Amino acid sequence: MSRYEKLCDLYRNSRQKLQVYQEESVVFAERLVKGLVEDFSVPPGETKCFPPGQPERADGTLPLKQTLMMGQDLYWHFGLEIMLLSENPETEPGQPVQIHLSFKKVDGNFQLKVAGKEHTYEVNLEKGQPFKPFFDDLFATIQESLKEGVDRFTEKKPPACKIGFMSECP
Numbered sequence: 001m002s003r004y005e006k007l008c009d010l011y012r013n014s015r016q017k018l019q020v021y022q023e024e025s026v027v028f029a030e031r032l033v034k035g036l037v038e039d040f041s042v043p044p045g046e047t048k049c050f051p052p053g054q055p056e057r058a059d060g061t062l063p064l065k066q067t068l069m070m071g072q073d074l075y076w077h078f079g080l081e082i083m084l085l086s087e088n089p090e091t092e093p094g095q096p097v098q099i100h101l102s103f104k105k106v107d108g109n110f111q112l113k114v115a116g117k118e119h120t121y122e123v124n125l126e127k128g129q130p131f132k133p134f135f136d137d138l139f140a141t142i143q144e145s146l147k148e149g150v151d152r153f154t155e156k157k158p159p160a161c162k163i164g165f166m167s168e169c170p
Contacts, residue, residue, distance in 0.1 A: 025104075026064065028123075029049075029076070029078065032112070032131060033064065035135070036082075036131070036135060036138075039139075043085075047080065047082050048080075049062065049064045049080055049081075050078070051066075051067045051069055052069055052100055053079075054079070055081065055096075055098050064078070067079065071102065075103060077102045078100075079099065079100055079101070081097065082099070083095070084096070097145075100116075102114075102115065103123075108124075109122055109123060110123040114141070117141070
């Protein structure tokens with residue numbers, strides 16, 4: 001085998017490893033979104049994924065795989081929107097909650113985080129309820145943000161932007 005052929009072989013092997021990593025990452029993201037829908041008891045059709053920084057594309061037409069983008073930090077990034085429904089959804093608007101999530105695989109487990117938050121969650125998919133601590137903290141953050149948002153609005157203060165990327169944040 002020539003040196004050139006060895007280099008080509010190494011290149012092909014690295015491409016195969018990247019493809020396997022991409023496939024594992026898509027499975028992780030799918031389990032994350034499915035788990036969140038189940039844990040939060042979100043009605044069907046009220047969650048959508050979108051590419052990072054493109055919340056206008058949260059129309060439900062993109063498969064999750066097409067919303068994942070590898071960042072310079074070597075984390076996969078994507079946006080998740082949860083539509084909160086009003087008491088009368090036919091006559092009153094809902095409230096989209098948009099969250100920027102990022103993750104990467106390190107030493108067999110995934111590291112998961114939310115934009116704007118320092119904490120990184122270690123997720124071992126072999127454990128029962130691997131996302132539970134993350135879901136609990138995310139729920140508390142969204143709850144706090146919604147409560148604070150009303151107070152900030154009535155006091156005419158700028159939004160706090162504790163989760164993901166909300167388009168009205170400075």
